[in-house]
Amino acid sequence: MSERNVQDFINDLVKGNKVVLFMKGNKFFPACGFSARAVQILSHMGTEFETFDVLSDGEVRQGIKEYASWPTIPQLYINGEFVGGSDIMMEMFENGELKTVLAESAS
């Protein structure tokens, strides 16, 4: 895939899913503590979400960092918008913002 196509591929995933998490590993076998925490938070919210395993695709692993100008993984997108990494997810979970954003995405 060329650089351009990777960004298109990511954009399709982000825009085509209400809630999508770019992570290392998958829901059942997270391959990193930060990704595991992100999955735990979303699972706890009882929300449906898609995941993409960046370890399965080196170009997406690199491309997603450029897509959101965000250097770390996991990355959460809701309704086509970048929400944050696992630290921000944790803060938004604790202060109730995540629930609000997810409720808005469902309507």
Added chain:
Amino acid sequence: MMEPEAIVELIETALPDCRATVVDDAGDKAHFRAEVVSSAFEGISLVKQHQLVYKALGNHMVSDIHALALKTYTPSGWASARETT
């Protein structure tokens, strides 16, 4: 590999009236935990706050630093966080 003091220096140089605490949790000089207080965080979203810190670290974020658990505070947010804990 990177010294926590070097990370503090980069963050504090890049952000106005900033106080940063960086802990090398795993003792491997690659996985860190940071708390950053700066007036630059006033009125901007959490994502933008974290992006400012990442920007300050630049290329180190993709080379020397494998993981950085990050908490950002405005000066007033820091004061109230101290009171509640």
